[in-house]
Amino acid sequence: MKEEGERKIRSDKKVDVKPTLSIELKNSLYTFSYLCNEPVKDVAEKLCLDGAVSKVVIDDICKWFRRSYQYNNVIAVGDADRPKLKINYSSQTSKVTIRFKREDYDLICNLAHALDLTPTSTAALLIRVSLRNIEFMQQYCTKHLMDLSNERKKKIDVFLNELWGLIKK
Amino acid sequence: MKFFAFDPITAIALAVIGGYLTLVFGAESKEGSIASVTKNIFKAGVTKLDESMQNYIEEKDEEMLEKMKAVKRTGARGEVKPIKKVEKETYEIDM
Numbered sequence: 086m087k088e089e090g091e092r093k094i095r096s097d098k099k100v101d102v103k104p105t106l107s108i109e110l111k112n113s114l115y116t117f118s119y120l121c122n123e124p125v126k127d128v129a130e131k132l133c134l135d136g137a138v139s140k141v142v143i144d145d146i147c148k149w150f151r152r153s154y155q156y157n158n159v160i161a162v163g164d165a166d167r168p169k170l171k172i173n174y175s176s177q178t179s180k181v182t183i184r185f186k187r188e189d190y191d192l193i194c195n196l197a198h199a200l201d202l203t204p205t206s207t208a209a210l211l212i213r214v215s216l217r218n219i220e221f222m223q224q225y226c227t228k229h230l231m232d233l234s235n236e237r238k239k240k241i242d243v244f245l246n247e248l249w250g251l252i253k254k
Numbered sequence: 255m256k257f258f259a260f261d262p263i264t265a266i267a268l269a270v271i272g273g274y275l276t277l278v279f280g281a282e283s284k285e286g287s288i289a290s291v292t293k294n295i296f297k298a299g300v301t302k303l304d305e306s307m308q309n310y311i312e313e314k315d316e317e318m319l320e321k322m323k324a325v326k327r328t329g330a331r332g333e334v335k336p337i338k339k340v341e342k343e344t345y346e347i348d349m
Contacts, residue, residue, distance in 0.1 A: 107349040148343055168345045175349065213349055 099184040102193070104129075104209035108177040113216060113248055120241045121230060129183045133208050135225060136215040137196050145214050146200070154199035161199070169201050172210065183208060219249055 106114070118128040136142040138156045147154075149170040150163035185193060190204065197207040215221055222245055230241065260268065277292065 105349075110349055149345065171346045173346055173348045178349070209349065210347065213347065 097187065099186055100190040102183045102185055102190070102205055102208050103180045104183065104205050104212065105174065105178050105180050106209055106212065107175040108179055109175070110213055110216070111179045111181060114181065114212060116244060117216070117241070120237065120244055122233070122237075125181060126183050129181055129208075129212055130185060130189070131229060132215040132225070133183065133185075133193060133211045134189055135228070136211040136221065137192050139215075139221050139224070141218055141220045141224075142211070142214055145218060146210065150199045151201040152199045154196060163199055170210075172202075172206055181212075216248065219245075 114129060115125055118125040121128055140157075140159070143154070143156060143159075143161055147161040147163075149167065150161055151165055151167055151169065152163040154161045154163065193204045193207055193211075196211075197204045200207055200210070202210070215225070226238075226241065226245075230238065233241070
């Protein structure tokens, strides 16, 4: 029974996930979100959700699957004999806050189950892999950033090329 | 029907035995007899066959050797194929 004065919990309450990232990765994420004119938590959320159902990203990380993972009518087969993925952090780390809807959090949980990691680590892994994947970022920009000005698009292009090491800083 | 007072089967048997004895013993004693000539022809035939067999084996040997050389020569055109470096699966990621 609810006590009097206790607030009702929203049925669509979002779930907080605070992945730990290296300072360099966090800086990249902040710069990218600034260039996209969007809050960091929104950009991180989009990267995670798009990455979790993206063929290119899943192809990248499926070598670490310890259990099978299903997305978009595709099953990536896992192998329980594989060692668990170890995430190495640099000396300086920091957290970002992402708020997922319940169904989106469940998707991340499914991926986390396949990877045998926590949902928080999975979110961090998705941000790391998504940002570094050229093909995925091209698809992401086409999907989400077409409304930006040409000048801004050019800046994003230069930033991503620097991030991928195609252009020397 | 009778052959020299023998029935046909006995006559054939005697002829075969007689022929055999002529070939075996006749060749030893008489030079130039039919048996001796037959024996020499047979010996020459065997020697010839042996020689041709030997030649055939040698020819085949050479042929096989050539084939082996050809395979070696044609294989990757005499160049050593670079071994593809298989990337070792790493189960670590740096953030």
